[in-house]
Amino acid sequence: MKEQPTVIDIFCGAGGFSQGFKEAGYSILAGVDNWKPAVDTFSRNHKKSIGLEADMRSLTVGQLKTLVSEAKVNVVIGGPPCQGFSMGGNRNPADPRNSLFREFIRIVKGMAPDFFVMENVRGLLSLKLVDSKMTFGEKILHDFNSIGYRTTIHTLNAANYGVPQKRQRIFFIGVNRRQAEKAILPPVPTHSEHPTNGLKPWVPSKQFLLPPQKVSKRFYYSERMINGFIRRKKKNAERNIGFGWQFLDFSKPSNTISARYWKDGAEALVKYSNKKIRRLTPSECARLQSFPKNYKFCGSEREIYTQVGNAVPPLLARRIAENLLNYF
Template identity: 45%
Template sequence: MPYEGVCIDLFCGAGGLSYGFAQAGFDIRLGVDVDASALLTFEHNHHDARALKEDVRQLTGAKLRELAGNEAIFGIIGGPPCQGFSVAGNHNPDDVRNQLPYEYARLLEEIQPAFFLMENVKGLLSKKQRVHFDAIYELFTAAGYKLDWRLLNAWDYGVAQTRERVVIIGFRADLNISFEWPQPDPSRPVLWDAIGDLPDPIGSEPTLMNHTLFNPRPASMENRIRNAGKGVALFDCKVQDWEQPCKTVTAHLSKDVDLAHPGSPPNHEGHLFDNVREQGGYEQENRTVSWDTPSYTITAHNRSAGLHPNHGPVPQDSEQVLRLISQADPNGVIPLEVLQAEMPSRVEGLKGRQKKGAWHKPNPTITAQTTLYTGAHYHPNASRPRRFTVRECARIQSFADSFVFYGSLSAQYRQVGNAVPPKLAYQLARQIALAFREAGRR
């Protein structure tokens, strides 16, 4: 959908706002930020846009026009850094970053785009910070814009997260644009909807960018979970629920880990102990299902449910299970020599070394017999909470898997947590586009 010019994303970060606006047909030509890692991510995911590392306080409207190719600037979007306003931060009214929305207003007055959108934390509406909100609102009005604002929850717009943010949208007053906010999305997805289909990131061969996890339970996370409710830390680590939307994903995940993955979903442990036999007493008992064929009929008999295609050799009694578990390494992998000693007939023919095991999946072994697996599916800690991966956080924020984050691991978490959810951005962008269409302006 062509418009009368291009758009600039101030304080662009990784580019969540730009991603949603681009999907709605807007031409994002320039992203500005001071975070080099975030700009690398922006550049790799917005191929038609230029990424500029610059402090907006040093920029002028004329310079931004030049950087945007001297084309008419149709819109400015952006979310100035919010740490000084955020209820998740120090909430310091004197934080120097509190001045950045004023710089946004200055550039808006200089450039005079047809519209703008500014996003910020709900702390901007707090008693301490309301003076800033009112002052910024007055500056936007004085710059010649007809304004509307709302406190929006991303969960109402198809994002599996309860994330409340202030959104201010303005149209240049001389254009006489009428704007209607998007209607809530009734789907109201939960955590499972966002990440339930992702593979286990621990110990598995990486198959998805930003979805590896080398330290699933950092000490800081363990301490926060153990001391939850005791006031030891400013914020506890909140273990999330599969059947609820995730709490707000923030940049704190880069260090403090204030949200935790709930571990294996309910009813997903499988039969791993002494009531499972490879050879049953009747025809339908524990038949192994193939990946390439339909499953056998699921009946009310627990032993006729069938074995997962990756099911490995099964211990014969609970004592043997406990012996095996007691000898697993910290990654949940039972050494091959231990399996050979306990179940020689069942591991006969194994060759090579085991791959690192995953928390609740069988540990694949490099063998000549590709159907034989051993080890880690006996690990007892499958349901323990762990850290979210960057990709899981990105999914919760509604980023597509094709959107790849760059920089250090800490930088990637920070970028995801600071981003505007693309689904929310898209819904807002679509309504802005609709407002211009109805006014006969493109």
Template identity: 35%
Template sequence: MGRYERLQRELENNDDNPYKIYVDVQNPDKLSLQYNFLDLFSGAGGITQGLSEAGFRPIASVEINPIASATHKRNFPNCHHFCGDIQEFKSQDWLQQIDYNPIHIVSGGPPCQGFSVAGKRDTNDPRNRLFYEFIKVVAEIKPWYIVMENVPGILTLKKGKVKQAIFDAFESIGYSASVAILESAAYKVPQIRPRAIFIANRFNLNNPYPQAQLLPEQYVSIESAISDLPEYSRIPEINHEWTRHSKEYMERIAKVPPGGSLYETYADAFKRQYPGKPSMTVKENHGGTHIHPYLNRVISAREMARLQTFPDSFIFEGSMKKAMWQIGNAVPPLLAKNIGHALIPYLNQVAANKEINTD
């Protein structure tokens, strides 16, 4: 059993959070309203893509990296885009200017590793500042629900005190929070990619998570996602490009077995994928990615995007390396879509309940 699988099981066995609930999203409810969302720390737009596929309307992205922001702008041209430091994002002025209110969901993945566990801010830690800026924007906009993602390791940082501090921060602005580790592969993503998902709301309602749809033995294989792409012919128009290899380098790659790495020092990069299984977690590392399961080259940016469940129509701006970096940092859209489907009945419940104060 993998580290995060053990952590996931321990979390579920010991979690007495009264707000967390798992719901079946195989046949999702219809939206009773057009629900708007804001994506903070949006990156290229993995969460935006997934929530859009679930039927929600992206109103704006906030992203400091200009290349990732350009990708978001290209793929969501009707969305407003703030490229800059979130500290300079004035949410109330922005809402007034674009005349979109309310914002029903705020999503994002702020860094939380610098969060103080002593109840005080360390203003010298930029990661700490970014998390508090996320909380500040949520407090100003007052969305119905919040979706925040991070790496699963955040839950054990400083023996769980960081997780509790995050809950306390949500509670301080009037939100009841829950957390779950969702394995992307359990939602038909052809990749092993566990994520810690915090969901919170300000009505003391349930925080819904999608029920897993596949057992481990049913996970989607890597070949099902990438086998139809050209083996050695590049297609730059859709980011089907990879690191160029010399003949000697390809001969070295040919000797790497599934699960093995080309380098001892970069054991997590240039590692051959296992055929017939879901992809290992994809990311850009030292200019490279994992080795193709049966070809003597690394996987391309488009193959990475397929493994993340981005559609081929989703084009990434910047160089090949920058495209790989954006893809590797994204939340799989299909995972975000399932989270969105889980939220729908509870958003509908808020919309239908006239006794709930949504101001």
């Protein structure tokens, strides 16, 4: 393909997904999200793209086409909210957020791109719809196939693509049957925990951590909080629920950083000693998600943690985007 392939990103958040596609040479026409801080971040870092603050439940295909001046859209990408599916969430099949994938399917149907890539959490594959034997995964596959897209689901771990974070997510990747009959294969991993055959070793988290003296005191936990964590971990173990706090192994990619990291960071803490424990700063989280160093986030600290934890790691998105170029 001679011209730059074009992309629209719906539920764009801070633009992690778009960033990867941009790095792979695509032109991001527009990003849409209903959360102002995220749209501000998207617009600030994607200056050639249109950032639109809008609710995807009411945005019509016609409005989207007008927004991009009726340009041909080659790829629709996006990550509809996943809180209702997440193993860390309530997993309620009736959670209204679970139906936002329908907006993604509606937009794909209306825009008729050559490809789409939709990201989500693995919990979606096992959760059953209300009053149905079908899982959300099966239903979504069925719906994409019925609008003419050969669709496959890939479970990818970001660490296997050079991201300094263990993060498993699913990607529905579809190709318009008019474009190609071949299903899309997943991108070939570049990194491995146990590298052989030319693969590189997983990227360790330590490369992206600030030196301890450069981290503001407010990120360090007091003795009282540390004792609270210890009590909670013990209680959780007795009741056989949750993990309690978890520490980074500096020689490995970080644990998954979720959108809830702002609460107490328990999923990925930095431990220097039993008394010196801290959470990651927002910029460390962004780097562990493979955002470029100069990526600027908008909003409060809590909003920035949320945007970062929500994102598709740009480096993983880039590998997916580069792989897709083979099918144009």
